Amino acid sequence: MSQPGTSVLPAGRQGRIARVRAAMEESGIEAMLLSLGADLPWLTGYQAMPLERLTVLVVPADADAVLLVPELEAPRVDPDPAVFEVRPWAEGEDPVAAAARIVGSRRRLAVSDRMWSTFLLALQEALPSREWGTSSRVTGPLRAVKDREEVEALAAASAGADRVAAALLGGEVALVGRSERQVSEDLGRRLIAEGHDRVDFAIVGSGPNSASPHHEPGTRVIGPGEAVVCDFGGTMAGYCSDITRTVFTGEPSPEMVELYALLQEAQAAAVAAATVGTPCEEVDRVARERIAAGGYGAAFIHRTGHGIGMEGHEDPYIVAGNAQPLVAGHAFSVEPGIYLAGRYGARIEDIVVATDAGPRPLNLASHDLTVVG
Numbered sequence: 445m446s447q448p449g450t451s452v453l454p455a456g457r458q459g460r461i462a463r464v465r466a467a468m469e470e471s472g473i474e475a476m477l478l479s480l481g482a483d484l485p486w487l488t489g490y491q492a493m494p495l496e497r498l499t500v501l502v503v504p505a506d507a508d509a510v511l512l513v514p515e516l517e518a519p520r521v522d523p524d525p526a527v528f529e530v531r532p533w534a535e536g537e538d539p540v541a542a543a544a545r546i547v548g549s550r551r552r553l554a555v556s557d558r559m560w561s562t563f564l565l566a567l568q569e570a571l572p573s574r575e576w577g578t579s580s581r582v583t584g585p586l587r588a589v590k591d592r593e594e595v596e597a598l599a600a601a602s603a604g605a606d607r608v609a610a611a612l613l614g615g616e617v618a619l620v621g622r623s624e625r626q627v628s629e630d631l632g633r634r635l636i637a638e639g640h641d642r643v644d645f646a647i648v649g650s651g652p653n654s655a656s657p658h659h660e661p662g663t664r665v666i667g668p669g670e671a672v673v674c675d676f677g678g679t680m681a682g683y684c685s686d687i688t689r690t691v692f693t694g695e696p697s698p699e700m701v702e703l704y705a706l707l708q709e710a711q712a713a714a715v716a717a718a719t720v721g722t723p724c725e726e727v728d729r730v731a732r733e734r735i736a737a738g739g740y741g742a743a744f745i746h747r748t749g750h751g752i753g754m755e756g757h758e759d760p761y762i763v764a765g766n767a768q769p770l771v772a773g774h775a776f777s778v779e780p781g782i783y784l785a786g787r788y789g790a791r792i793e794d795i796v797v798a799t800d801a802g803p804r805p806l807n808l809a810s811h812d813l814t815v816v817g
């Protein structure tokens with residue numbers, strides 16, 4: 445079976461674990477226990493199966509990392525002795541007790557944000573009177589800064605999504621007369637055909653549904669003269685894509701034209717603002733200010749963007765209140781939207797990387813107002 449998380453490029457791993465140890469030192473965390481979620485594949489290239497058998501990488505700040513993995517899963521691990529030791533556990537063994545033995549007397553512990561509560565509760569029982577936190581405090585800021593290989597992996601995934609967007613904009617994806625669900629499935633099939641290992645989502649919101657940002661594509665049949673928001677993405681070689689284009693099935697009304705032009709301008713202004721050193725919240729403010737100036741401030745009902753990498757949503761968040769300055773290697777979406785409840789909406793989304801040479805959009809499919817059949 446294909447495991448999307450297993451193909452992480454190994455080049456950066458040793459550097460990553462060194463940075464993790466330094467950050468653990470700084471925050472006083474003595475051991476991390478990494479299970480489900482992206483921290484584990486980011487460090488080891490191995491993605492734990494989301495199953496009842498525990499897989500956990502124990503990373504003591506002051507000793508070698510050990511990957512406890514069910515014996516039957518062990519063949520899927522690509523060993524990297526410079527980074528971690530593999531210790532398979534057999535049916536009948538107690539992996540929680542084994543993890544507790546590796547943790548030993550260390551007191552300040554951090555676990556994967558997405559570790560199942562069944563595992564965490566068992567670990568807490570086996571390791572009484574410890575301090576527990578989430579690993580993202582350590583790994584979030586580190587994972588947010590992509591190395592060169594990661595940027596190229598994101599660029600490849602974005603290019604695949606771009607080719608699907610180009611087909612949509614070029615009228616190759618039939619809309620009128622098909623249900624949202626049929627179009628969603630079509631977009632998903634095209635993502636796979638363009639090299640994705642997995643489709644993570646393919647939102648298709650038509651007519652009044654285009655005003656619902658995370659609309660679940662349903663049986664509604666797309667008609668002529670409607671706005672259709674298509675927001676789709678997946679995973680390619682462990683890294684995510686995420687793109688939104690809004691198309692119109694027939695000549696849009698003057699109001700739609702004006703609204704779309706405003707959105708296009710706000711999105712471009714926010715991308716241009718995403719320079720190294722600019723606070724994340726400033727990028728959000730730029731988009732919001734433009735949309736408010738056009739009279740649609742109350743209709744922009746979500747943050748401007750989110751970080752992206754091995755997870756579809758991760759640090760840094762492009763949102764009011766996040767004063768963190770952008771650094772070279774931050775990868776994130778810029779996706780303002782305008783939604784008129786019960787009527788229609790529009791969104792434009794690109795993935796952008798902050799670089800010393802300026803913002804680098806990874807999605808290049810056209811933003812122009814596009815009328816398709």
Ligand code: ZN
Nearest residue numbers: 657658675746
């Ligand atoms: Zn979204």
Ligand code: ZN
Nearest residue numbers: 675686687793
């Ligand atoms: Zn999206």
Ligand code: ZN
Nearest residue numbers: 686777779793
């Ligand atoms: Zn997004």
